[in-house]
Amino acid sequence: MLAGTATAAGSPPPQPSPHELSETARLADRRSLVVGDRAYAMGDESGLYPATGWHIRGEMGGFWTQPIKVLDGLWFGLDGKWLGKDTAAAKYTSGHGYSRIDYPGAVQVRRTDFVPDGLRATLVGLTLSSPTAKTVSLDVDAHSELMSSYPWGWTTPSAADANLPDTGAYGNGTLRFREQSSKHDYAAYVGSSLRPTNHALGPNHRGPQDPAVICPADGTTPARCDDSLVGKGTGGRLTYDVDLKPGKTKTIWFAVAGSDAGPQAAQRDYDRALSNPDKLLQAKENDRQQIDQMSAVDLPGDRLLQQSVEWSKQNLADSVQEARDLQIRDVNEGKDYPAPVGTVGTARWFGAGFPDYPWLFATDGEYTSYAAVAAGQFDTVKAHLKALRDISDLLNARSGKVAHEIIPTGDVYFGSNQSAGNTDETVKFPSIVALLWRWTGDDRFRDDFYDFSVRNLQYVYRELDQDKDGWPEGLANVERSGMGAEKLDSTVYLARGLRDLADLAASRHDRKVEQWATARAKDVEARFEAQWWVPQALGYADSVDDPANPANDNTPIFQRHWTGVTPMEAELVRPGRPTSPLASPEHAATALTQRETACYTGEFGLFHTGTGPTSDPAGNPGASCDSVVSQVKSERSIFSLNTSIMAVAEGNYGRLGPNQQRVYTTGNARIQLDPKVWETPGAMPEIAPSPDSAANIGRPFYDRSMTLQAWGTYGILWPVIHQQLGVDPDLGHGRVSVVPQIPAGQPKVAGSNIRLGRGAIDVSARLAGKEIRTDLTVHDVKAAFTIGAVIPAGATLNDVTLNGRATPYRVVTTSRGTEVHVAARGSATLRITLA
16 A cells, blocks of 8 residues: 555455464563664564663664664654553564554554665554544654764763764654764654644654653663663654544555765655555565575474574575675774774675674674575675675785674774684685585686685684694684683684685685695694593583693683584585584584583573583582583573584484484574564574573663574574585585485475575475485586485485486495485486385
């Protein structure tokens, strides 16, 4: 419907979509979120806007368009009663690319929010219906907060130093807000295609949240605030008379548009958003339907995981952000604010998490890339890598070091040449280049990123191995005290990165780099187990070489962090050998079994830091599963990334059972899909409810972890597409392997439209009695195919046929178990009969 139009009484009521999830309880305690690539909005699920987030305390919610905030909120009142306060919300619904809130009453209201991709604007539609003819007075309050995403609350300068007072005006039916200085011109437009009958301007206009409760900078803080001390916004109200007819609905669309390039740019996107909101909503739904149709899976033995695949693909799409004209500067963890070293014209990326981390990270993006290629979302992976490379080269003078955390302004909080890390994301970068090259076969892409990939690993050996022992130094994933100079995860990802760089080099006939990377990879692999395995811990050391103890020369330091799983998680591609993780099969089995215990695993997945003997004054709050005395306390917070790492590690060793991988895929799926657990329906959060991390809905809005964090999708999409369905492309070399493994006790796993290069494949694997059947359908993928299956442990082969005929086959032992491989030219049906 166009703004202000009506629907005939005879039209059937809209039916619930199968791609929607709804919540009715504690809506005011839950965050809502709608995202487009140029804007996003967050409030609560009743339609109000509590002060949210902590980077700029209380200011991370509301309406944003990177790199600025636009509004604190947008409130609606009907005949003097504010929706969400005087008229309670009855239901909140998350859809693919949109949200809805239903309000019952004499006049029923359905609110629909979405953000059109490509526009710096958010659209909100109110659909009104009444059983009797009436004219209602509709008030719309808007409170501006034009503010840059950096500086933050504690940095120098701070957000309070940088934020300037907004001004408000009314013109041609719209509220217009502006914040100007000699260096910037921020603007916002708010309004509808309907003509208001009245308007007002003033410092408040927060609907039912006036007078505002202000979050103090420190000290005792109310459980719920409406604004922050940093806020310097202003407000306005638009009032409309809306005629309603019995038995008909009327939809009115409102737009919030913003720009960091002045009011004309804001008005352009405002006008485009309101030109045809229904068409834009249909385009959004169509785009999301296409995403849903890629990597569509059928898992009759695990419908929860199947549903999580569906929503994880949407979570990835909801994480895409874009900014223009980023001014690149090293702010040195908030201590400095120098002149920029250069400008990046456009950056596009997977935002790490909402509301406090919607910007560009290397660590997050590298893990998320595995989920994204499995979902067929190649373009954003490439864009993310390009943004990291372009910004890192400017920031670090082409040293090869990858920047860690980049705000959409271009300010780099951490990751310059002067920073102590993060080593892991520098050594991971070549692996993500190799990953995308293998899934796309795009040699141009490979060539574009090859030089930077070479410089990544050369930098590590030049700058981050001062003792020349081959173990990389510097900070890594675990940002905790007490660790040694050389970290396990950096070592593991270095080993993988060296092999991947060697593969890239070989494909380009760069013999020098290939030999350099291969020699170093072989050195790391040969010495790894002897250096890092701690027998009494039943696992790998978290780090070695304690800098506080000069006598500690590569003595293992064991602290039970989640990174102890990485030797089983990262797969190494080695010529002439099956792809497998760095950990030996024997040590992997021991370590994974240990991590499945109550010392490391809770209801929703893997703890950040396991329990056990410790010298820390806090003591040990949980079980003890080894005899090593750690110097740090446990941290029984379950991050969706940690659980993902464990899910992937289990799958790498064929451990798909109900007490193995399924524990971790189910953990991540439940925090996303279980109404008893979720905060925002369908959104994978950063941290699960855990013994040491209470559920977000019980915490103040300004003191929560992220309600949507992209990295958790790694533990859903990669285990299903790559491990259970066995899709393992190497299109850079013209090969594709499809070797499914059906989880024990399940009859079938299947996936369709799994994107490879410019084509796709469908895969199905069934186990019925003594027969395993793998069906492969190829759509426009030119490659040499290997089709097969992982056979159950202890089973023996009786017969193998391809397309109904006896065929040559190979039996290959891998880290997953015993695999049967058959060469195929394309679409094929493989039947394996067991004795």
